Amino acid sequence: MNLGPDINETLARARADLRIGVPVVLVSAQGAALVLAAETADSARLAGLKQAGLAPVLAITARRAETLKARSYDGDVARIVLPEEADLRWVLSVAEPKDDLANPMKGPLQSAREGGAQLHRLALALCKAARLLPAALVADLACDAAGAEAFAAxxxxxxxxxxxxxxxxxxxxxxxxxxxxxxxxxxxxNTRLHVFRPEDGSEEHYAVEIGRPDRALPVLTRLHSACFTGDLIGSLKCDCGPQLRGALAQMGAEGxxxxxxxxxxxxGIGLANKMRAYSLQDQGFDTVxxxxxxxxxxxxRDFRVGSAILKELxxxxxxxxxxxxxxxxxxxxxxxxxxxxxxxxxxxxxxxHGYLKVKAAKSGHLL
Structure with missing residues (x-):
């Protein structure tokens, strides 16, 4: 009998742990690492890493590294070496861009070049999946898989x-x-609401079925990404609310x-990160x-979700x-x-107006 979690259930646990500030251990044939999300890390755990003799680096994406004028020797990932005196405040200043303009001199930042970045890349993917800032403290455990699992236990x-x-x-x-x-x-x-649940334990998605569309014919379809601000409270910063209501109205008219x-x-970055992006837009940056x-x-976003729902229907x-x-x-x-x-x-x-111009110019929207 095997009552333990499979890989999707383990990933769901890992996302939840990172969201509340608990580290996870990543294991591969190349090595093992302890990972702590920068956004939810606390001073006690950072101090605990150092007391245990671990030397974490701060993994950030190449996009963030470019902003900070840091080198991304690993392509899409940069491994920032923590200065000896680095504390949690320093980590957050590198991970979080809200004060970049007020404190532009964060470096010079040193990026690690030796070793691989496979586990660092996965750490960032997990942070994104947990709807956290894509920044993680990653410490090499310098042991094999068995040793890493014993440490984790x-x-x-x-x-x-x-x-x-x-x-x-x-x-x-x-x-x-x-x-x-x-x-x-x-x-x-004549409308039905379907609730779809991904097997990986992530957010549920919904299908609003108007009428009884013939499955053998092309159906009028809208893939609408959730927008709390536009859909629910009528934000004027985007066009999401009018698009939602306009799509439903046209479907209703066609039956x-x-x-x-x-x-x-x-x-696909989550509401908290969207609000961070809005704050940066108030500083003069466009949405991209x-x-x-x-x-x-x-x-x-992962539009495969929409495809999977359509096929299921x-x-x-x-x-x-x-x-x-x-x-x-x-x-x-x-x-x-x-x-x-x-x-x-x-x-x-x-x-x-500016947001829509950027969607057309930088994201190719046909407006």
Whole structure:
């Protein structure tokens, strides 16, 4: 009998641990490392690393490193060497860009060159998946897998097999249609809401099914990423709320459609990081520049989730309501045929004029 967690369940534990400030242990054939998310680290644990004779480096993305004028010898990752006197405040000043303009001289920062960055790269991926800043304290445990697991057992820490983790994170998205029920809405009383749960323990996603679309025909579809600020409280900084309501209205007028409501807030970086990006925009950076200063790419969403839901619902071809060519490309790549792009240009106002210009100029949106 095996009652222990599989790799997806272990990753879910690891994300939860990092979110509350508990370290995790990563193990691979190349070595083992202790990982602590920079955002949730505390002074006691940082001091504990040093007292244990461990010498952590601060792993950040190449995007963040570029902002700090630090070298990324490992391509997409930079391993910043902690000065001897570095404390938690120093770590956070490197990880978090909110005070970059007020304190521009953070360096010079020294980047490690020797050794591999496989575990550091995974550490950053876990921080992103946990919706934390992509920055992690990573300490080489200088022992084999058995030694690392013994250390983790003594400290009651989660152990993650790095190779299995990477394979699981790169694998096809698997979701279950947990439940569906009738939910009459303003634009269409004949509406059902489906709740989908990913097997990796991440956020649930929803499908709003208007009418009874024929599974053999292309269905009018919208992939809508959750936007608390735009959808719920009517923010004027984006066009998300008007797009959500406009898509539902058009589906209601046609009598059928599928709106996928994907919990990938802030282009996949989470609400807290989106608010950090908004704060940086108040300092004069555009939406793409703000994401880069935080250490993220322009868009961190995984549109495979939308494809998986459509397939689970029985659709192979869609009429996609979007201004974003990347969504079309991802649907086609993952086996969902897009027979028509249906424009959805709504929601422009004086507050988001610059934001929409950047979406068109830097992200290729067809506005």
């Amino acid at each position: 003594a400290e009651r820490l989660t152990v993650v097999d790095a190779d299995a983790a990477r394979a699981a994170m790169d694998a096809s998205v698997v979701l279950q249609d947990i439940v569906a029920a009738r939910v009459p809405i303003e634009v269409a009383e 059928q459609g599928i709106l996928l409501y994907l919990n990938q807030e802030g282009r 520049e703000a994401n880069h200063r935080l250490g993220f790419e322009d868009d961190e 029985g659709f192979a071809a869609i009429r996609l309501m979007t201004n974003n060519p990347a969504k079309i490309a991802m649907m086609e790549k993952t086996g969902v045929k897009v027979v028509e792009r249906v424009p959805l240009v709504v929601g422009g106002n004086a507050h988001n």
